[in-house]
Amino acid sequence: MTLSLDPSTLLLSKTLPTLKYTSTSDRFDETWEAPLSTLLGLGRAAGADFIEFFLERVNYISCLAEDDTITSISPRLSTGAGVRVFLGKADCYVSTNDLSFSGLKAALEKGLSILGLQLPAPNAYIPEINLELLRDYATKKGKDTWLSGCSSMREMGEVLLDANTQLNKKASHVQSRRAVYFRDWQEVLVAASDGTFARDIRLTQSVGYNLLCADGANRSSIGQRVGDTSNPDFLRTWDYQSTAEDVANSAGKMLYADYVESGNYPIIMANQFGGVIFHEACGHLLETTQIERKTTPFADKKGEKIAHESLTAWDEGLSPTAFGTIDMDDEGMPAQRTLLIENGILKNFIADRTGSLRTGHPRTGSGRRQGYAYAAASRMRNTYIAPGEYSNEDLFASIDKGIYCKKMGGGSVGATGEFNFAVDEAYLIENGKITKPLKGATLIGEAKEIMNKISMCSQDLGLAAGFCGSVSGSIYVTVGQPHLKVDSITVGGR
Amino acid sequence: MTVANREIASYAKEIADKIGIKKFDIYGSAVDETSVQVDSGEPKQVKASNRSGVTVRVWNEDNTMGVTSTTDVDPKGLELALKTAYEASFFGVKENVPDFSPEATVPINADIPNEKAPQAAVSQLIATLITAEKELLSAHPAIKGVPYNGLSQRDVDRFYLNSEGAIKNEARSYASIYLYSKTEEDGKKPRSAGAFRISRGLDELDIQACLKEAADKTISHLNYQKVKSGKYTVVFSPEAFLSLLGAFSNLFNAQSILDKQSLSTPESLGTPIASPLLSVCDDALHPANVAAETFDGEGTPTRRVPLIQEGVLTGFLHSAGTAKRFNTQPTGNANMGAKVTVGSHFYHVYPGTAAEKEYSLEEAENVIFIDDLQALHAGVKALQGSFSLPFDGWLVNKGVKTSIESATVAGDFLEVLKSIVFVEPEAELTPGGVCPKIWVEGLSITGE
Numbered sequence: 022m023t024l025s026l027d028p029s030t031l032l033l034s035k036t037l038p039t040l041k042y043t044s045t046s047d048r049f050d051e052t053w054e055a056p057l058s059t060l061l062g063l064g065r066a067a068g069a070d071f072i073e074f075f076l077e078r079v080n081y082i083s084c085l086a087e088d089d090t091i092t093s094i095s096p097r098l099s100t101g102a103g104v105r106v107f108l109g110k111a112d113c114y115v116s117t118n119d120l121s122f123s124g125l126k127a128a129l130e131k132g133l134s135i136l137g138l139q140l141p142a143p144n145a146y147i148p149e150i151n152l153e154l155l156r157d158y159a160t161k162k163g164k165d166t167w168l169s170g171c172s173s174m175r176e177m178g179e180v181l182l183d184a185n186t187q188l189n190k191k192a193s194h195v196q197s198r199r200a201v202y203f204r205d206w207q208e209v210l211v212a213a214s215d216g217t218f219a220r221d222i223r224l225t226q227s228v229g230y231n232l233l234c235a236d237g238a239n240r241s242s243i244g245q246r247v248g249d250t251s252n253p254d255f256l257r258t259w260d261y262q263s264t265a266e267d268v269a270n271s272a273g274k275m276l277y278a279d280y281v282e283s284g285n286y287p288i289i290m291a292n293q294f295g296g297v298i299f300h301e302a303c304g305h306l307l308e309t310t311q312i313e314r315k316t317t318p319f320a321d322k323k324g325e326k327i328a329h330e331s332l333t334a335w336d337e338g339l340s341p342t343a344f345g346t347i348d349m350d351d352e353g354m355p356a357q358r359t360l361l362i363e364n365g366i367l368k369n370f371i372a373d374r375t376g377s378l379r380t381g382h383p384r385t386g387s388g389r390r391q392g393y394a395y396a397a398a399s400r401m402r403n404t405y406i407a408p409g410e411y412s413n414e415d416l417f418a419s420i421d422k423g424i425y426c427k428k429m430g431g432g433s434v435g436a437t438g439e440f441n442f443a444v445d446e447a448y449l450i451e452n453g454k455i456t457k458p459l460k461g462a463t464l465i466g467e468a469k470e471i472m473n474k475i476s477m478c479s480q481d482l483g484l485a486a487g488f489c490g491s492v493s494g495s496i497y498v499t500v501g502q503p504h505l506k507v508d509s510i511t512v513g514g515r
Numbered sequence: 516m517t518v519a520n521r522e523i524a525s526y527a528k529e530i531a532d533k534i535g536i537k538k539f540d541i542y543g544s545a546v547d548e549t550s551v552q553v554d555s556g557e558p559k560q561v562k563a564s565n566r567s568g569v570t571v572r573v574w575n576e577d578n579t580m581g582v583t584s585t586t587d588v589d590p591k592g593l594e595l596a597l598k599t600a601y602e603a604s605f606f607g608v609k610e611n612v613p614d615f616s617p618e619a620t621v622p623i624n625a626d627i628p629n630e631k632a633p634q635a636a637v638s639q640l641i642a643t644l645i646t647a648e649k650e651l652l653s654a655h656p657a658i659k660g661v662p663y664n665g666l667s668q669r670d671v672d673r674f675y676l677n678s679e680g681a682i683k684n685e686a687r688s689y690a691s692i693y694l695y696s697k698t699e700e701d702g703k704k705p706r707s708a709g710a711f712r713i714s715r716g717l718d719e720l721d722i723q724a725c726l727k728e729a730a731d732k733t734i735s736h737l738n739y740q741k742v743k744s745g746k747y748t749v750v751f752s753p754e755a756f757l758s759l760l761g762a763f764s765n766l767f768n769a770q771s772i773l774d775k776q777s778l779s780t781p782e783s784l785g786t787p788i789a790s791p792l793l794s795v796c797d798d799a800l801h802p803a804n805v806a807a808e809t810f811d812g813e814g815t816p817t818r819r820v821p822l823i824q825e826g827v828l829t830g831f832l833h834s835a836g837t838a839k840r841f842n843t844q845p846t847g848n849a850n851m852g853a854k855v856t857v858g859s860h861f862y863h864v865y866p867g868t869a870a871e872k873e874y875s876l877e878e879a880e881n882v883i884f885i886d887d888l889q890a891l892h893a894g895v896k897a898l899q900g901s902f903s904l905p906f907d908g909w910l911v912n913k914g915v916k917t918s919i920e921s922a923t924v925a926g927d928f929l930e931v932l933k934s935i936v937f938v939e940p941e942a943e944l945t946p947g948g949v950c951p952k953i954w955v956e957g958l959s960i961t962g963e
Binding site for chain 2: 093280432
């Protein structure tokens with residue numbers, strides 16, 4: 022990129038209209054430094070305390086196989102940018118699809134005007150914003166070839182059709198079979214007036230089944246998916262044989278399940294996606310977004326016991342290939358490993374830049390967003406309860422009558438700290454043994470209470486891919502835990 | 516037609532000709548939006564967005580179809596989208612290949628003005644919301660915060676065009692407000708409730724009504740008790756019933772039915788699925804539908820579609836493709852995509868046959884009034900018909916409402932429809948449609 026101005030002359034705002042930037046159009050690289058640095062300087066000259074640009078390019082594709090036909094291949098191409106402007110602790114966010122210099126400048130100007138600021142007068146000097154050398158995780162880690170290494174449309178179709186065929190062989194009473202895959206390739210560039218200048222490429226893929234079985238009035242529907250964040254060969258190496266077996270097995274058992282009888286029960290939650298209990302009941306309530314809104318009971322509990330002493334929990338962005346793993350967050354901060362709770366004591370909150378500014382808690386590399394149309398907010402990454410010391414046999418032996426929650430559906434937490442989640446596959450526990458299958462269970466409770474009732478954690482930590490929706494959109498996360506026991510919880514049923 | 520849309524139509528044709536594509540269509544939209552949130556009398560975040568995107572469908576020489584969506588609507592971006600869609604078309608379905616809607620060129624007769632409201636300044640939005648927050652906080656000393664709030668205004672432009680000359684476009688404006696307050700009292704659990712309003716512009720937005728509803732509901736939840744688990748007669752608020760209806764909309768969705776992902780089958784038409792007291796239409800052009808769309812993603816004009824008439828399933832929602840397979844007309848409910856999907860616009864729920872007995876909350880004893888259902892994304896098994904959902908509501912005895920501390924309602928949706936014992940005559944407007952309170956017997960409530 023060239024800047025048609027004598028580099029030794031300080032930039033005057035009146036020369037902005039004559040600047041001719043020719044940006045690299047097919048990737049984000051160092052050639053973006055000059056225009057972004059100029060725009061950041063413009064914003065600071067206007068009186069803003071801090072400005073951040075987030076640029077994004079997305080190449081997304083999804084493929085759906087229904088029974089024995091590919092019924093949908095959906096490519097989506099997207100380019101966009103967001104500029105966030107701070108004045109004190111107040112901020113505004115403007116997003117646009119126009120990544121030209123004039124388009125980004127117009128977005129900046131709109132953001133400034135929202136905060137009551139104006140672009141500097143024609144003869145005002147624009148301070149130089151010294152951006153760091155481009156911190157390019159994409160190039161450093163060889164991610165530039167990821168997209169071309171992913172499965173082609175033809176491969177996607179072939180894998181999903183074969184996967185569906187295998188599912189049909191393993192399941193009975195099949196009403197419909199779906200295999201779904203998506204690949205979300207995202208290139209991001211962050212530049213901020215504190216000198217942040219960082220680029221990354223994310224490759225998120227997920228594949229899975231949805232199986233609907235019916236036998237007369239009996240129906241069961243089971244879904245299962247796996248996800249990955251760094252492997253172009255992901256779809257090629259998907260073990261759909263064993264996933265098909267697992268899904269068919271669950272659907273078959275649930276087809277004739279009785280509805281759960283509602284009440285208060287001790288429960289054992291399976292590992293992997295059972296981690297949704299911590300995600301909903303506690304994880305969200307440790308985000309600085311919730312502290313700002315005063316919707317968490319844990320806001321002033323740092324250093325205090327908020328959970329059973331057997332519970333230790335982490336949130337991190339570092340586990341190789343895990344669904345919530347990132348090299349940098351969407352504010353350009355490198356990913357971290359954050360200890361949330363240790364032996365029941367609250368250690369840290371999950372903080373993005375704004376959350377840190379407004380609450381005083383240190384940033385944890387947790388500023389995340391669905392895409393350019395959203396400002397970043399403090400969000401989870403890979404969040405899990407650490408392994409404990411018990412065995413699974415210990416957990417079951419401790420229960421006379423309870424429920425084993427083998428597969429969880431999603432859940433949510435409200436402004437008052439009340440959480441809920443659905444159980445997709447459950448079994449009655451009687452005298453320490455798994456007996457009959459149950460369906461239709463919903464678990465509800467309060468975050469403050471439930472964390473003190475997780476009394477036993479097993480050793481078999483497992484992680485599972487998930488999607489989390491909140492103030493900055495839907496993002497990819499991991500939930501996880503070992504098998505664990507909750508002493509008592511309300512189970513909604515019939 | 517706007518200048519931008521004419522330009523897109525013009526160079527889309529040029530590009531398609533250049534790369535040898537003879538048959539294509541394009542659906543596009545542009546959104547210009549501003550939204551504000553406040554916290555304790557100060558602006559918290561202001562967002563402004565100007566976004567646009569198109570979805571292009573291309574048919575190749577073998578008459579199979581591919582699609583691509585893109586935000587780059589300049590000639591270069593559109594060329595890439597057309598080429599990518601062309602590549603995808605060779606993997607498209609070979610049976611029941613989507614086609615242009617037979618009604619894509621039918622003119623729109625809806626009496627809905629194609630106009631946008633003037634946009635208020637951001638400062639006005641902020642001042643308005645700060646005032647609303649202040650008034651809500653002063654409604655009761657226990658109301659300590661309004662953690663979720665927002666005031667937004669939005670302009671939307673949409674268009675559809677195809678290579679056979681169909682061109683449709685429309686423009687709309689909306690303004691909306693939501694206020695969600697939270698209480699704190701010593702020795703008690705926090706309680707919360709909220710309200711939402713939408714209108715065609717800020718001037719028409721009934722902020723006072725939103726405030727009053729949020730305040731009244733929040734205050735009514737201050738004194739709460741646990742409810743005994745058991746079977747109850749349940750009264751669904753309009754919003755609660757519509758959210759449940761929406762969760763099980765596969766009942767009327769012709770694409771879901773063809774995919775065997777529905778509680779209905781093609782043979783379900785004409786059969787009773789609900790109490791005769793219930794009638795339901797999908798009415799995109801209902802006068803109360805602020806977000807009315809006069810054409811769908813395939814350019815088909817929208818219309819009022821009877822779905823349930825006096826308990827009998829009388830209609831499905833169709834795209835052009837499903838209508839062809841059912842040998843009927845499309846209904847204007849299509850969303851363009853590689854696989855065209857079908858969705859509702861705006862439900863209108865109203866009484867069917869006259870009720871033999873009327874009910875009222877002033878007289879009924881020991882009924883559960885459910886105001887808001889939660890966690891629909893998790894607690895609904897849409898393909899099995901079952902649900903188990905937390906809710907906000909009250910136990911009502913002869914008009915006296917006691918807030919329920921925390922509870923779930925569980926049941927089977929088809930059983931719910933058949934167990935309706937009363938559909939109140941007075942309907943209320945909600946974002947999802949127009950609906951009265953609905954009385955249902957024998958639902959399982961899990962509380963204490």
